[in-house]
Amino acid sequence: MTEMVYGAVPVRVGEPVLPKWWRTLDKWTLACVLALFIIGLLLGLAASVPLAERNGFGNFHYVARQAVFGSVALVAMVVTSMMPPVLVRRLAVLGFVATFVALLLLPFLGTDFGKGATRWYSLGFASVQPSEFLKPGFVVVAAWLLAASQEINGPPGKTLSFALCVTIVLVLALQPDFGQACLVLFGWGVMYFVGGAPMLLLVGMAGAVILSGMFAYANSEHFARRIDGFLNPDVDPTTQMGYATNAIREGGLFGVGVGEGQVKWSLPDAHTDFIIAVAAEEFGLMLVMVVIALYATIVIRSLTRLMRERDPFIRLAGTGLACMFGVQAMINMGVAVRLLPAKGMTLPFVSYGGSSLIAGGIALGMLLAFTRTRPQGGIADYLRGRGRG
Amino acid sequence: MIRTPLRPLARILQARAKGENPDVIERENLRQRHEEMAVKSRQRAEGRLLVLGAFFLCAFFVIGGRMAMMATSEPAEPAVYTAGSMIANQRADITDRQGRILATNFETHSLYAQPPQMIDPIMVAEKLVEIFPDLDKGRLLKDFTGKRKFVWIKKKISPEQKQAVHDIGDPGLLFGPREMRLYPNGRLAAHVLGGAGFGKEGVTAAEVIGVAGVEKQFDAYLRDPANGGTPLQLSLDLTVQAASEQVLYGGMKLMNAKGATSILMDVETGEVISVVSLPDFDPNNRPAPPVSGNDPSVSPLFNRAVQGVYELGSTFKIFTAAQAMELGIAGPNTVIDTRGPLRWGKFSIRDFRFYGNEMPVTKIIVKSSNIGTARLAQQIGVERQRAFLEELGMLEATPFEIVEAQGGKPLLPPNWSELSAMTISYGHGLSTTPMHLAAGYAAIANGGRYVKPTVIKQSGPQAGVRVMSEETAAASRMMLRKVVSEGTASFAEVPGYQVGGKTGTADKPRPQGGYYEDKVIATFASIFPANDPKYALIVTLDEPEISAHGEQRRTAGWTAAPVAAEMIQRVAPLLGLRPHVEPAQVTGITLTSN
Numbered sequence: 001m002t003e004m005v006y007g008a009v010p011v012r013v014g015e016p017v018l019p020k021w022w023r024t025l026d027k028w029t030l031a032c033v034l035a036l037f038i039i040g041l042l043l044g045l046a047a048s049v050p051l052a053e054r055n056g057f058g059n060f061h062y063v064a065r066q067a068v069f070g071s072v073a074l075v076a077m078v079v080t081s082m083m084p085p086v087l088v089r090r091l092a093v094l095g096f097v098a099t100f101v102a103l104l105l106l107p108f109l110g111t112d113f114g115k116g117a118t119r120w121y122s123l124g125f126a127s128v129q130p131s132e133f134l135k136p137g138f139v140v141v142a143a144w145l146l147a148a149s150q151e152i153n154g155p156p157g158k159t160l161s162f163a164l165c166v167t168i169v170l171v172l173a174l175q176p177d178f179g180q181a182c183l184v185l186f187g188w189g190v191m192y193f194v195g196g197a198p199m200l201l202l203v204g205m206a207g208a209v210i211l212s213g214m215f216a217y218a219n220s221e222h223f224a225r226r227i228d229g230f231l232n233p234d235v236d237p238t239t240q241m242g243y244a245t246n247a248i249r250e251g252g253l254f255g256v257g258v259g260e261g262q263v264k265w266s267l268p269d270a271h272t273d274f275i276i277a278v279a280a281e282e283f284g285l286m287l288v289m290v291v292i293a294l295y296a297t298i299v300i301r302s303l304t305r306l307m308r309e310r311d312p313f314i315r316l317a318g319t320g321l322a323c324m325f326g327v328q329a330m331i332n333m334g335v336a337v338r339l340l341p342a343k344g345m346t347l348p349f350v351s352y353g354g355s356s357l358i359a360g361g362i363a364l365g366m367l368l369a370f371t372r373t374r375p376q377g378g379i380a381d382y383l384r385g386r387g388r389g
Numbered sequence: 390m391i392r393t394p395l396r397p398l399a400r401i402l403q404a405r406a407k408g409e410n411p412d413v414i415e416r417e418n419l420r421q422r423h424e425e426m427a428v429k430s431r432q433r434a435e436g437r438l439l440v441l442g443a444f445f446l447c448a449f450f451v452i453g454g455r456m457a458m459m460a461t462s463e464p465a466e467p468a469v470y471t472a473g474s475m476i477a478n479q480r481a482d483i484t485d486r487q488g489r490i491l492a493t494n495f496e497t498h499s500l501y502a503q504p505p506q507m508i509d510p511i512m513v514a515e516k517l518v519e520i521f522p523d524l525d526k527g528r529l530l531k532d533f534t535g536k537r538k539f540v541w542i543k544k545k546i547s548p549e550q551k552q553a554v555h556d557i558g559d560p561g562l563l564f565g566p567r568e569m570r571l572y573p574n575g576r577l578a579a580h581v582l583g584g585a586g587f588g589k590e591g592v593t594a595a596e597v598i599g600v601a602g603v604e605k606q607f608d609a610y611l612r613d614p615a616n617g618g619t620p621l622q623l624s625l626d627l628t629v630q631a632a633s634e635q636v637l638y639g640g641m642k643l644m645n646a647k648g649a650t651s652i653l654m655d656v657e658t659g660e661v662i663s664v665v666s667l668p669d670f671d672p673n674n675r676p677a678p679p680v681s682g683n684d685p686s687v688s689p690l691f692n693r694a695v696q697g698v699y700e701l702g703s704t705f706k707i708f709t710a711a712q713a714m715e716l717g718i719a720g721p722n723t724v725i726d727t728r729g730p731l732r733w734g735k736f737s738i739r740d741f742r743f744y745g746n747e748m749p750v751t752k753i754i755v756k757s758s759n760i761g762t763a764r765l766a767q768q769i770g771v772e773r774q775r776a777f778l779e780e781l782g783m784l785e786a787t788p789f790e791i792v793e794a795q796g797g798k799p800l801l802p803p804n805w806s807e808l809s810a811m812t813i814s815y816g817h818g819l820s821t822t823p824m825h826l827a828a829g830y831a832a833i834a835n836g837g838r839y840v841k842p843t844v845i846k847q848s849g850p851q852a853g854v855r856v857m858s859e860e861t862a863a864a865s866r867m868m869l870r871k872v873v874s875e876g877t878a879s880f881a882e883v884p885g886y887q888v889g890g891k892t893g894t895a896d897k898p899r900p901q902g903g904y905y906e907d908k909v910i911a912t913f914a915s916i917f918p919a920n921d922p923k924y925a926l927i928v929t930l931d932e933p934e935i936s937a938h939g940e941q942r943r944t945a946g947w948t949a950a951p952v953a954a955e956m957i958q959r960v961a962p963l964l965g966l967r968p969h970v971e972p973a974q975v976t977g978i979t980l981t982s983n
Contacts, residue, residue: 150426150427150430151423152419152422152423152426190441193437193441194434194437194438194441195430195434196430196433196434245459248456248459248460249459249460249462251460252460252461253460253461280456280460284460285456285457285460285461288453288456288460289453289456289457292449292452292453292456293449295449296445296446296449299442299445299449300442300445300446303438303441303442303445304438304442306438307434307435307438307439310427310431312427312430312431312434315431315434315438319438319441323441323445326445330445330448330449330452333452333456334448334452337452337455337456337459338455339451339452339455
C-alpha cells in the first residue's frame with residue numbers, strides 16, 4: 001500500500017507512441033525506402049526532362065511534382081507504420097472496399113488519356129489509378145480471410161479470398177491491365193503458399209504450368225515466336241528493348257555522366273517503365289547495383305522479421321505486401337535486362353507517378369507496421385518448457 | 390492426423406459428477422488444439438518464408454548479374470544513336486503507278502537562335518533580313534535582346550541560305566538537321582498528295598507528319614519502320630495526270646469557269662489514273678486553310694473531285710434508264726409519253742426544248758428529256774430507286790483513300806418522296822461528288838459491277854458487286870454512245886476513240902435557297918472506247934460561260950464536252966489505247982493491172 005502512495009511516479013500507461021515506434025521499427029527498411037526515393041528524384045532530374053519538354057513544361061516540372069507526391073507518400077508511410085496492426089487492418093479493409101467500388105466504376109467515370117485502357121480517374125491537377133491503391137487493401141483483406149480460415153470453425157477463408165482474387169483479376173484484365181492483374185494473383189498466391197498450401201497442389205500446379213507452356217510452344221506459332229524472340233540474344237536496336245539494352249551497355253560501370261544519356265530521348269516511358277535503363281546509362285552499373293541491393297534488403301529483411309511473427313494475419317499480410325513490392329521491382333528490372341518479356345510495370349518508389357508513389361508509401365507503411373518488433377510470447381514458451389516452436 | 394475428441398466423455402462425466410462446468414474443459418481442449426495448429430502452421434510458414442526469401446535473393450542476384458554482364462559488354466551498335474539522329478526511320482516515298490516519284494524526303498536544316506550566346510544582335514538581325522526578306526527586323530531584334538533563350542527563325546532553309554547564315558559567323562545562330570517532305574512535281578496531283586508538316590519538333594530532329602490527302606490517310610503506314618521504306622504506290626499516272634491538268638486548266642480558262650475538276654478512272658480495277666481539281670496549290674508550300682465562314686470551295690485546298698457535293702444534273706439520267714431496263718419496265722425502244730410540262734402538285738417538270746409528244750427511251754437519253762426520265766422514275770418507284778443508287782454507292786461518302794473523301798457525303802432529300810424520285814431521276818435533289826459519278830459510270834462501262842474508286846495501285850480487276858446485268862450495261866453504253874454521235878454531246882466526239890457519255894447542266898443552288906438563273910455546274914460524264922470501255926472520265930466545270938453563235942452558252946454540251954474531248958485526245962495515246970480507225974473507202978483507187 002505504501003508504494004501506492006509514496007513510490008508512485010505519475011506514469012502513463014504503456015510507452016509513448018514515438019519512442020515505441022522508433023524502438024520497434026525496422027529502421028533499415030525505412031532507410032532503404034528513403035534512399036530509393038532520393039534515387040528516384042535524382043533519376044527524375046535526368047529522365048523526366050524529355051517528357052516535360054514534349055509537354056511544354058519547365059525542365060524539372062515532373063521532378064517538382066514527384067517531390068511533392070513523394071513527401072505525401074513518405075508522410076503516409078510514417079503515419080501508417082505507427083498504427084497498430086488491428087487499426088491497419090480495419091482501415092485497409094475500408095480502403096479496399098472504397099477502391100474496389102472505384103475500380104468497378106472506372107468504365108463509367110474513368111478516363112483513358114488516349115492510351116486505350118481505362119485505368120485512371122482524372123482530378124484535373126492529377127490522375128488517380130485506383131488499382132494501385134487496391135493492391136495493399138486486397139493483400140490485407142485476403143490475409144485476414146486466410147488467417148481466419150486457420151481458426152477452428154473459422155470461415156472458409158481460402159475459398160472466399162480466392163474468389164475475391166479472381167474477381168479482381170478479371171476486372172483488371174478487362175481494363176485491360178494485365179500487369180496489375182498478375183501482381184494481384186501473385187500476391188494471393190504467395191500468401192496462400194505461406195499460409196499452408198498443400199504440397200501436392202503446388203507440385204501439380206508447377207507441372208501444369210510447365211506442361212501448358214510446352215504445349216503452347218509446340219502448338220502456337222505466335223507464342224513460340226515470342227519466346228524465341230525473347231531467348232534470341234540479338235535484339236533489334238530500334239525497339240524499346242534495344243534502346244534499353246544499348247543504354248545499359250553504354251553506361252558501363254560508371255555511366256556516361258549526369259545528363260549525358262541519350263536513351264531518355266528515345267524511349268517514351270523512360271521516366272516510368274525504363275527508368276532503370278536511364279539509371280544504368282547515366283550513372284552506370286554502380287547505381288543499378290545499389291538500387292537492386294536496396295530492394296533486396298527491404299524484401300529479405302521484411303521476410304526474415306515475418307518469420308518470427310506468430311500472428312498468422314500479420315505474417316500473411318506482411319508477406320503479401322513485401323513480395324508484391326519485391327516482385328514489382330523484379331519484373332521492372334527483369335524486363336530492362338531482358339530476363340522477362342516486356343510488360344509495363346513501374347519501379348516502386350523510383351519511377352515517376354503520383355498514384356504509384358502514394359500507394360507504394362501506404363503499402364510500405366503497412367509493411368513497416370506489420371514488421372515492427374512486438375512480444376511474440378516466446379518467453380511463455382520457455383516458461384512452459386517447450387522452448388521455441 | 391489423430392483427432393482429439395472435443396468432449397472426451399470420461400472427463401466430462403467426471404466433471405459432471407463433481408458438479409463442475411464441462412464447458413471449461415471443452416474450451417481448454419479447443420485452446421490446446423488451436424495452439425498446436427498455430428505452432429505447426431508457424432513452423433511451416435517459417436520454412437516457406439525461407440524459400441520465398443531465397444527465391445527473391447536469387448532473383449535479385451540474377452538480375453544484378455545480368456545487368457553486370459550487359460554493362461561490361463561492348464555496345465553492339467552505338468552508331469544507331471550516337472550519330473545524333475533521333476529519327477529512327479524515314480518517311481516512305483510515294484510513287485505513281487510506274488514508280489515515278491511523287492513525294493520524297495530531302496535533307497535540309499532549320500535555323501534557330503540562342504540569344505544569350507549572341508555577340509551582336511543588331512548586326513545579326515540586319516544580315517538575317519538581307520538573307521530572308523520576309524523576316525521582320527524589329528521582331529528579330531526584340532527576340533534577340535529579350536529574355537528568351539531559344540528562338541526559332543526558319544523551319545526550312547536551303548543550302549545557299551544556310552551558307553549565307555553561316556557566313557554571318559555569329560555563335561548564337563544554330564542549325565538543326567531537318568528532314569523535309571519534297572514534292573518534286575510541284576502542283577501535280579496536289580490534292581491527292583495533300584502535304585506534310587512538322588509534328589513534334591526538337592533541335593536535332595523533327596517528326597514529319599501528313600496533314601492532308603494520302604499523306605494523312607496513310608500517315609501511319611508511311612512512317613511505319615516495319616515497311617522498310619517501301620514506297621506507297623498510287624494508281625495515278627504521272628504523265629496522264631500532267632496532261633489532264635494542262636487540258637483542264639486550259640479548258641477552265643477558255644470556258645471562263647471559276648473552278649474545274651476531272652477524274653479518269655480505270656473501269657475494271659477502280660484505279661483512278663488522274664484526278665484534278667482546280668484551282669490547285671503547291672504541296673511544298675501548302676496555303677493556310679480558309680478562314681471559317683467563307684465558302685470553303687473558294688480555297689485552292691478544296692478538292693472538288695471528292696469534296697465538291699453538287700447536283701450533277703442530267704448525267705444521272707442514264708442510271709434511271711439503266712434501272713428501268715434492268716427491271717424490265719422499258720427497253721431501249723419502248724416509247725414513253727413526254728408531253729410537258731409534267732405537273733406534280735405545285736411543281737412542274739419541263740424540258741429544255743420541246744422534242745415531241747412521245748419518244749423511245751434511247752431518244753429520251755439522247756435528247757436529255759427530263760419529262761421522259763421522270764416518267765420512268767415514276768414507274769420505278771421510290772424504294773427501288775433508292776436501293777439502286779445505294780448499290781451504286783451514291784448515298785455514302787466514297788471510299789476513295791484520301792482523308793478529304795470522308796467529307797464528301799452526298800446530300801439526300803430529307804424526305805425521299807415520289808417527287809424527289811422524279812427529280813433525282815434527272816440529277817436534281819441528290820447531290821454527290823464527281824467521284825461518285827465516276828464510280829457509277831464505271832459500273833455501266835465494265836458490264837455492270839460496282840467498283841470502288843481507289844488511289845492505290847491494284848494488281849487486277851476488282852470483283853465488284855453486280856448492280857446490273859451485262860445486257861443492261863451494254864444497252865446503256867449504246868445510249869451513251871448515241872448521245873455523243875447524234876445528241877447533246879456532239880462536241881465530245883474524238884475520232885477513233887468512240888466516246889460515249891452524257892452531259893449534265895445543273896443550276897447552282899443559291900446559299901439562301903432557290904437556284905441561280907445564270908450559274909451552272911456543267912458536267913460531262915463519259916466512257917471510252919464505247920464498244921469496249923476501258924476508262925471513265927468525268928469533267929465538271931464550275932460556272933462556265935462562253936458566247937458562241939451570238940448566244941451566252943452554259944450547257945455542258947458546249948462547255949464540259951469539248952474539254953473532255955480534248956482531254957481524251959491527249960491522254961488516250963498515253964494510256965496505250967489504239968485509235969480505232971474506220972477502214973478507208975476503197976473507192977477512187979484504180980487497180981492498175983494489165
